[in-house]
Amino acid sequence: MxxxxxxxxxxxxxxxxxxxxxxxxxxxxxxxxxxxxxxxxxxxxxxxxxxxxxxxxSKDKMIGQVLEFGADMLVAELVEASTLSEPRDALRTMASIAIDFVEKYPSFAQIWISEQLRPESDWGDQITPVYTRVTSTIIEVIDRIVVLAQEEKQPVATAIFGAALFSARLRAASANPENRETILNSVLFIVGGLIATHEPVTDH
Amino acid sequence: MxxxxxxxxxxxxxxxxxxxxxxxxxxxxxxxxxxxxxxxxxxxxxxxxxxxxxxxxSKDKMIGQVLEFGADMLVAELVEASTLSEPRDALRTMASIAIDFVEKYPSFAQIWISEQLRPESDWGDQITPVYTRVTSTIIEVIDRIVVLAQEEKQPVATAIFGAALFSARLRAASANPENRETILNSVLFIVGGLIATHEPVTDH
Amino acid sequence: MxxxxxxxxxxxxxxxxxxxxxxxxxxxxxxxxxxxxxxxxxxxxxxxxxxxxxxxxSKDKMIGQVLEFGADMLVAELVEASTLSEPRDALRTMASIAIDFVEKYPSFAQIWISEQLRPESDWGDQITPVYTRVTSTIIEVIDRIVVLAQEEKQPVATAIFGAALFSARLRAASANPENRETILNSVLFIVGGLIATHEPVTDH
Amino acid sequence: MxxxxxxxxxxxxxxxxxxxxxxxxxxxxxxxxxxxxxxxxxxxxxxxxxxxxxxxxSKDKMIGQVLEFGADMLVAELVEASTLSEPRDALRTMASIAIDFVEKYPSFAQIWISEQLRPESDWGDQITPVYTRVTSTIIEVIDRIVVLAQEEKQPVATAIFGAALFSARLRAASANPENRETILNSVLFIVGGLIATHEPVTDH
DNA sequence: AATGAATGAGCATTCATTCAT
DNA sequence: GATGAATGAATGCTCATTCAT
CATH class of the missing domain: 1.10.10.60 (Homeodomain-like)
Structure with missing residues (x-):
């Protein structure tokens, strides 16, 4: 790969x-x-x-490459899921993928979250931050659901990613993890709120 | 003493x-x-x-106490805001408080997110994890807005906290941070989705 | 005391x-x-x-005083035992006292053994080394048994003390200690060897 | 390796x-x-x-290896000396070797004496304590001189080792050391006492 | 292409000692 | 007489990194 x-x-x-x-x-x-x-x-x-x-x-360079590799893995799966014909199914599947990924590599979530913090660069001139790649995929799907102003898109996608990541992280750490469906629903309430307050996309 | x-x-x-x-x-x-x-x-x-x-x-004990102190600071503010008469205002204010806190102490978010990971305990037996204290406050407010099944509450609150924390974290790391209002709106779309799909609380 | x-x-x-x-x-x-x-x-x-x-x-001064105190304890008991009318009984009793003492304060033996090593002085300008006080008591008893050349006395007493101290030390460390009588006999073989090769003391 | x-x-x-x-x-x-x-x-x-x-x-592992090395040095010399045709010469030579060793490495005596004290193990699982290896060599020689009951052997050898070690230690610490011959004689009085009270070994 | 011996700066921790009160 | 807060030098240990082979 x-x-x-x-x-x-x-x-x-x-x-x-x-x-x-x-x-x-x-x-x-x-x-x-x-x-x-x-x-x-x-x-x-x-x-x-x-x-x-x-x-x-160096250790940092290696970590950088491994991190990138992990990000590629996740993003590739997300991108594939994003092409599902029904956009809300796509989002749900993407969140599910995130849960699986975080369960398998728990500390990646943590690393990605702290990844922007580094003032200079530790493992990284890191081409594109993971969250950017993920949120732009999310935005593509959302664009198929509702019409959003340009400046709303990134924050909404960020909120979705954050909700999914944090929920997944907590689930992974929990001894008896919450029901996956309930978590998916909770994350997707953001989309519900979007729909309730925005004009739906008209298919051309 | x-x-x-x-x-x-x-x-x-x-x-x-x-x-x-x-x-x-x-x-x-x-x-x-x-x-x-x-x-x-x-x-x-x-x-x-x-x-x-x-x-x-020891260093660990000190960190544990400092972490607890920081958590107390945040939770105290959140609890106070949660008592606002209008629950949606309360949530918005709480998210705003989180943004300010994360901006001031960026790595606390990161620590709290990874706090559950520790298999044993590094910085002590850490009374109650921060996220538990925060989500229970969030739940109190949500309970004033909509009627939720018991098992839905924690995941919803977790999603809200995750969305807010992650958005705040990103905003803090960004050179030219997103508009605060837009972030607040995005996080609160979760509540919008909730309302759209659940029975509102009837004032007795 | x-x-x-x-x-x-x-x-x-x-x-x-x-x-x-x-x-x-x-x-x-x-x-x-x-x-x-x-x-x-x-x-x-x-x-x-x-x-x-x-x-x-200082710590060293305190240790010096405690060591001296311990030595006084042991030496006082030894001196008292040394006055027994039958000199061989006296020696046997003295060895028995040493065993008890080492059992109670195991590391004193070790300290006394290393006490002479110190180049300058750690805990001490230490008035008189313990071994000197002990061996002079031993010599007094031996003088009642056999006639020894002056230059033989100190080495013989040293050997007796060393044998007793080391045997006691080992016994104290052992899970199932050797029979006390057997140890006493072994130490006192030195006296047996003395008697076999030296002229006995004639009572005036 | x-x-x-x-x-x-x-x-x-x-x-x-x-x-x-x-x-x-x-x-x-x-x-x-x-x-x-x-x-x-x-x-x-x-x-x-x-x-x-x-x-x-680690420091402890290194010390353990050095201690073992030192013990091997001493024991090897003792074992060689123990094969002298005349057992009493063997013992005298062994005591002389001990004196030389202690003079060269004064604190080894101290370490070996305290080596059994350690409750758990500091410098490792320390294969066989030095004193055991030395006393078993001594016992082999004594067995060629007198007939001893099984349970007498270890205590007698321990007394000899203790007498030699302590005498050597004191001699090493002394400014003007005692005459080596006198020390050897003193230690060997134990053997004299043994002979005086036990049946000699009959040559076949 | 790979190794492993060697390095040295950095780190958490211990502990005898001092001193103002 | 006694205290306890504070110190700082010393110590065992870790680990990313270098380099000759």
């Missing part, structure tokens, strides 16, 4: 890099960057610590 | 502890626990490092 | 000092100087840490 | 570890574990502090 399919077979590319990616996704997703050391990642990947620096240059 | 009212002037009582609290709020609120060292806190507080341990026992 | 009986009653002398002495004997005897902090001693004595410095000046 | 015989020159292999060992033997032998810091050991070894942790994992 990361390595766009070349025409040539590319025998093994970088086995070490792949293993490091896998180990990082697992460890970072579960415990976050600060709680994971380069030693541990290398050990679980079954390579030497030096290999991390050979392949990625 | 420390502040037992003496008849004598009591020049500066436990000035050190207060200074440490202030420095911690500032530093922790801005950069989060991992990014702040005991040295730095002590230095900014103008006391020696040993004083931290004399007064708090 | 420490305060040689004055003619005047000496109402309470220093209650704090006594409590510190008691706590120190207990803690130091069990765990040794390095493993015990001033905080802990003060806490168990039920006084403030400052009181230690008020009464003793 | 570290020293697997390579065909290639192997310039300096694990020079750091060796240097750390040498420095530790010197420093620990002279002043004991508590009085020596990791910084100091690393500095004298001419490596960085991190190297200690890279090679040994």
């Amino acid at each position: 990361t390595t766009s399919p070349n025409s040539r077979p590319r025998t093994r590319a970088t086995a070490s890099k792949k293993r490091l990616f896998a180990a990082s996704m697992q460890l970072l997703g579960a415990r976050g960057p600060n709680a994971v050391s380069v030693d541990e990642i290398a050990q679980i990947a079954g390579v030497s610590k030096g290999t991390v620096y050979y392949n990625f240059g | 420390t502040t037992s009212p003496n008849s004598r002037p009591r020049t500066r009582a436990t000035a050190s502890k207060k200074r440490l609290f202030a420095a911690s709020m500032q530093l922790l609120g801005a950069r989060g626990p991992n990014a702040v060292s005991v040295d730095e806190i002590a230095q900014i507080a103008g006391v020696s490092k040993g004083t931290v341990y004399y007064n708090f026992g | 420490t305060t040689s009986p004055n003619s005047r009653p000496r109402t309470r002398a220093t209650a704090s000092k006594k409590r510190l002495f008691a706590a120190s004997m207990q803690l130091l005897g069990a765990r040794g100087p390095n493993a015990v902090s001033v905080d802990e001693i003060a806490q168990i004595a039920g006084v403030s840490k400052g009181t230690v410095y008020y009464n003793f000046g | 570290t020293t697997s015989p390579n065909s290639r020159p192997r310039t300096r292999a694990t020079a750091s570890k060796k240097r750390l060992f040498a420095a530790s033997m010197q420093l620990l032998g002279a002043r004991g574990p508590n009085a020596v810091s990791v910084d100091e050991i690393a500095q004298i070894a001419g490596v960085s502090k991190g190297t200690v942790y890279y090679n040994f994992g």
Whole structure:
């Protein structure tokens, strides 16, 4: 996925890099960057610590790439779901996807939330922040439901993303998680409120 | 105990502890626990490092107390706002308070969001998680607006809190922050959706 | 005991000092100087840490005095036993006393053994090293058994003390301690060897 | 493992570890574990502090290995001496070896004496305590001299070891040390006493 | 391409000691 | 006589990073 399919077979590319990616996704997703050391990642990947620096240059750069990879995973799924013919089904499915993702990689939610905080850049000149990519997908779907003023779109999408992310995060942390349907409904109340107060999109 | 009212002037009582609290709020609120060292806190507080341990026992215990203090600050304001006669005004004011708080102590949002993740307990047995205290306040207000099934309440309140927290967090990180009113509206669309689909509370 | 009986009653002398002495004997005897902090001693004595410095000046000075006190305790008992009419009974009793003492205050043996090592002085300008006081008592008894050349006396007494101390120390550390009688016999074999190779003392 | 015989020159292999060992033997032998810091050991070894942790994992583990190494040194010499054809010569030589060792590494005696005290284990699960290895060697020699009941053997050997260790320790600390011969004689009086009261071993 | 030995700055924590009250 | 708040030097340890091979 990361390595766009070349025409040539590319025998093994970088086995070490792949293993490091896998180990990082697992460890970072579960415990976050600060709680994971380069030693541990290398050990679980079954390579030497030096290999991390050979392949990625620094811990931060590696984290950046892993984060991007995780974001790509999530966004790809969201984008696919966003094409469902019925936009409200699309949103519901997208929220459901978010719940699954956060359950699998709990600390990604936390990282994305804090990602904008960094004053300079830690893991990141980070091409596009995750939330931007997600909210623009959300906006596309919303645009198929109601007519919103331009300056309303981003805040509405942000609210939806925040509600979904936080609900999912809490559900993942809970011993006996809330009913998934109830959470989806709660998040989608935002759309209900939108519809109740805005003009619906007329199909051309 | 420390502040037992003496008849004598009591020049500066436990000035050190207060200074440490202030420095911690500032530093922790801005950069989060991992990014702040005991040295730095002590230095900014103008006391020696040993004083931290004399007064708090450990870095974690200190952070726990500071976090609790910050939570108390926010919750107290929210509770006060929740008593406004018009429940929708109350919610709007509460969201506004959250925005201000997050702007002042950006990393608190992040900490609270990740607070449930900790398997055991890092900064103590943390009486009640912040989100619980906040959502129960939100629920009180919502109960004055619509009639909700018991199992719907917590998820709805969670969604509202998540939307507000995330929006506020993003606004705080942004160079040219979104219009506050637009954010408030977006968060409150959840309430709009609620009203559109639930029976309103009848005033006796 | 420490305060040689004055003619005047000496109402309470220093209650704090006594409590510190008691706590120190207990803690130091069990765990040794390095493993015990001033905080802990003060806490168990039920006084403030400052009181230690008020009464003793420093941790080392306090330890020195406690060590001396412990040595006085042991030596007093040994001296008393040494007056038994039958010198071999005296030696056996003295060894038995050593076993009891080491069992009660295990780390005293260790401290006394390392006491001579200190290059300068840690806890001490320590009047007379414990081993000197003990061996001179041993020598007095031995002189009643056999005739020894002057330069033999100290080494023989040292060997006896070492054998007794080490045996006692090991017994104290053992889960199911060796039979006390067997230990006493083993130590006293030194005397047996002496008698077998030296002229017995003729009573005038 | 570290020293697997390579065909290639192997310039300096694990020079750091060796240097750390040498420095530790010197420093620990002279002043004991508590009085020596990791910084100091690393500095004298001419490596960085991190190297200690890279090679040994912790200060305690390093001390454990150094202690074991020292014990191996002593025991190896004792075992060799124990094979002398004349058992009493063997014992005398062993005592002499102990004196030399203690003179060179004064604090080892102290550590070994206190080694059994540790409730849990500080420097590791310490394979076999030194005193056990030494006394079993002593017992082998004694068995060639007299017939002892099984339960007498350990206490007698312990007394001999204690007498030798303590005498050696005192001699090492003394400004003008006692005559070595006199000390050896004193320790060996235990054997004299044994012979005087027990049946000698009959040669086949 | 990969390794692993080595580094050193940074960190949380301990503890004997001081001193104003 | 006694206290307890405050100190600061010292310590064991972690970890991202470098580099010769």
